[in-house]
Amino acid sequence: MRRLFLCLLFLLLLATSAACSGRQQTAVSFMVFGDPAELAAYEKLVAAFMAVHPEIVVELRHVPSQGEYRRQLAAGFAAGAPPDVMLLNYRRIGAFAVDGVLEPLGPYLAKSEILNEADFYHEAITAFNFRDQLWCIPQNLSSLVVYYNQDLFAAAGLQPPAADWTWSDFLTAARTLTRDVDGDGRIDQYGAGIEPSLYRLAPFIWQNGGDVVDDPAQPTRLALDSPAVLEAFTWFVNLQVQEGVVPDAVAESAISSENRFLQGTLAMYFNSRRGVPTYRTISDFRWDVAPLPRFRQAAGILHSDGYCMAAATRNKEAAWTFIEYANSAAGQRLVAETGRTVPSLRQVAAEPVFLEPTLPPQNSRVFLDTLPVMRQVPTIAQWVAVEETANREIERAFYGQISVAEAAATAVQLTQSFFSEGQ
Numbered sequence: 001m002r003r004l005f006l007c008l009l010f011l012l013l014l015a016t017s018a019a020c021s022g023r024q025q026t027a028v029s030f031m032v033f034g035d036p037a038e039l040a041a042y043e044k045l046v047a048a049f050m051a052v053h054p055e056i057v058v059e060l061r062h063v064p065s066q067g068e069y070r071r072q073l074a075a076g077f078a079a080g081a082p083p084d085v086m087l088l089n090y091r092r093i094g095a096f097a098v099d100g101v102l103e104p105l106g107p108y109l110a111k112s113e114i115l116n117e118a119d120f121y122h123e124a125i126t127a128f129n130f131r132d133q134l135w136c137i138p139q140n141l142s143s144l145v146v147y148y149n150q151d152l153f154a155a156a157g158l159q160p161p162a163a164d165w166t167w168s169d170f171l172t173a174a175r176t177l178t179r180d181v182d183g184d185g186r187i188d189q190y191g192a193g194i195e196p197s198l199y200r201l202a203p204f205i206w207q208n209g210g211d212v213v214d215d216p217a218q219p220t221r222l223a224l225d226s227p228a229v230l231e232a233f234t235w236f237v238n239l240q241v242q243e244g245v246v247p248d249a250v251a252e253s254a255i256s257s258e259n260r261f262l263q264g265t266l267a268m269y270f271n272s273r274r275g276v277p278t279y280r281t282i283s284d285f286r287w288d289v290a291p292l293p294r295f296r297q298a299a300g301i302l303h304s305d306g307y308c309m310a311a312a313t314r315n316k317e318a319a320w321t322f323i324e325y326a327n328s329a330a331g332q333r334l335v336a337e338t339g340r341t342v343p344s345l346r347q348v349a350a351e352p353v354f355l356e357p358t359l360p361p362q363n364s365r366v367f368l369d370t371l372p373v374m375r376q377v378p379t380i381a382q383w384v385a386v387e388e389t390a391n392r393e394i395e396r397a398f399y400g401q402i403s404v405a406e407a408a409a410t411a412v413q414l415t416q417s418f419f420s421e422g423q
Contacts, residue, residue, distance in 0.1 A: 024055070026318040031061040031083035033069035034340070037277035041338040048334060049325045056318045077101045082310040084319045090127035090304050090376065091383055093135050098381040103309040106134035108320045114328050123374055124344040127304050130379045136306030137327045140341035142273035143300035143370040144203060146170075146293070147361075150286040152177055152189070152267045161290035163369075167207075167235065170268075170293035174245035177267035191245035193257025194270040196398035198390040199301065199377070201236050203292055206299035206375055208232040219378045220419050222390065224408035232295075233397070234404045241400045249399040272303040273367055276339035280360060289361040291370055302376040304344070342367045382418035389415045 032042050039062050046058045061083060063069040070092075076082035082101065096102045109115055115137070117125060124138035146161060153160060156176050161169070174191030181188040194200050202212050210228030213219035223229055240246045247257060247266075258275070260266035264285050269275075270292075279287060292300055307323040309316065325331050332348045335341050339359065343349045355364050377383065390411040397407035 025057050026055060026315045027057045027059055028085060028313075028315060028319050028322050029059045029061060029083040030085045030322065031063065031069070031073065032087055033063045033066050035064070035277060037338045038335075038340050041335045041340065045326060045331055045334045048330070049322055052325065053321060056321060058322055077310070080312060082312060084310055084313040084315070085322060086308055086310070087139065087305045088136060088308045090136075090138075090302070090306065090379060091387070093128060093306075093308070094130055094379045094381045094383055096308075097130050097133070097135050101311050102135050103311045103313065103316060104133040104135055105137055105309060105320075105323070108324075109134060109137065112324055114324050119346060120344050121346060121349075121371065123302060123371055123376075124304050124306075127302055127376050127379070128306050136308035137323055138304050138306045138344040139327060139332070139335065140273070140303075140305055141344050141371075141374075142303040142342045142367055143374050144200070144270055144272055144292060144303070145289045145366055145370070146291070147261065147269045147271055147275065147279065147287060147289055149261070149264060149267050150288055152264070152285070160288070161293070163291060165290070165293050167204075167293050167295045171239075171243065171245070174239070174268065175243065178245045187244070187251075188265060190247055190251075190257070190260060190266045192239065192268040192270070193246055193260060193266050194239070195257075196236075196240075196391075196395040198387050198394060200270060201233065201394060202377060203299050203301045203375075204232045204236055204295070205229050206301075207292075207295040207297055208235075209296050213378055216378055219380060222386065222412045222415050224390070225405075225412050230404060230408060233394075233408060237397050237404050240398055273342045274303070274340060276361065280339055287360055288363050289366050290363070291366050298373040300370040300374040302374050380419065385418045386415045389418070 030046065032038070042060060042062070046060050049058060050056065063072055073082065073086060077096070077099070088096070093102065109117055120138060121141055124141040125134070128134055128136045128138055148161060150160065158173055158176060161173070177189065177191040178187060179189045180186060198212065205212055205228070208228050208231055210226055210232060211223050214221050214223050224233065240248060247260070257266055257269055258271070261269040262279070262282060307326055309319050309323065313319045329345060329348055332343045332345050333351070333353050336343050336348060336353045343354055348354060349368060393407040393411040396402045397404050
């Protein structure tokens with residue numbers, strides 16, 4: 001009751017402040033997805049914003065599931081009633097931009113007295129440029145890293161992954177850490193876990209000198225059937241099919257790799273910064289992060305979400321005022337406190353709010369050290385369809401249902417039409 005009273009009092013004070021100032025309140029809807037820790041961060045962000053701008057009421061809409069979030073967002077755009085502000089991954093902006101349902105934010109940023117494009121990491125800003133327009137303002141950027149169980153490494157007599165460790169080093173560790181602990185003939189502890197998808201496979205393709213598409217600037221087809229790609233693809237698939245250091249389809253279906261990592265029965269797990277709030281709930285063992293193992297060259301893959309505005313938004317200036325605040329240093333600090341994000345502002349990424357050494361991961365700087373070798377997948381109108389189609393074939397190969405060559409050829413064939421749609 002006390003908490004409810006304080007919330008009502010806060011809203012009353014906001015309304016009174018707006019009334020006293022003679023300004024009429026404007027409503028802006030803001031939709032996000034994520035776990036409870038992320039929701040709490042956005043609630044703090046909205047409250048802080050409304051304390052500074054009592055003339056604008058931000059209506060926070062939270063959808064826990066990312067898949068459901070995308071479905072609701074698509075339905076909202078289709079019905080002509082999208083949220084005013086939403087978070088989108090850079091890989092998904094192409095279709096919305098082509099359909100004309102997003103408001104270009106380049107002109108707003110150019111006029112801003114709070115935000116300066118040069119203050120953001122170039123890698124993040126570039127990702128949201130499509131057809132010579134900046135569509136969203138990046139909230140974060142992250143690379144794919146390896147989360148590892150420090151206690152399992154120590155118990156096996158293994159040194160922590162080095163900054164320059166290789167595919168061979170990784171495989172040696174994964175073999176050592178894959179064990180039948182209780183002697184019943186079944187694996188109880190796996191060395192690694194990774195999602196069999198194009199997004200997870202891509203950095204290993206780049207590390208082997210290949211590319212995901214024929215031309216990153218003007219892609220016309222997937223390039224999964226090229227020799228360099230097939231070599232990396234085979235290595236990736238063999239982690240499960242030949243080496244058995246990652247769970248097979250039955251084991252993954254029973255307990256996901258991420259849950260195995262949380263339980264302490266999986267030694268290494270590939271994920272972006274997004275997993276940190278969940279992993280900070282671990283109390284049974286110590287963990288940290290390491291860069292991706294490298295092969296012929298180092299390469300990482302960009303993960304980045306941005307604040308975007310719907311073209312149908314009636315109060316565009318109010319919506320921009322919120323986006324502007326959310327991406328200010330003060331706004332980014334509030335979200336970074338959860339551990340969820342690598343701030344897209346250089347200033348905030350260098351602060352203790354992100355690099356906090358008293359909370360895991362101790363090696364947060366890995367996310368920044370990877371920036372020089374980080375690459376992104378193409379932004380085309382139908383890239384989501386390309387990924388979803390390719391993912392099905394990659395998964396079939398990963399679990400030994402078809403060969404790598406067959407998966408690559410099928411993915412290339414089935415995705416071909418997507419490269420011409422909406423271009």
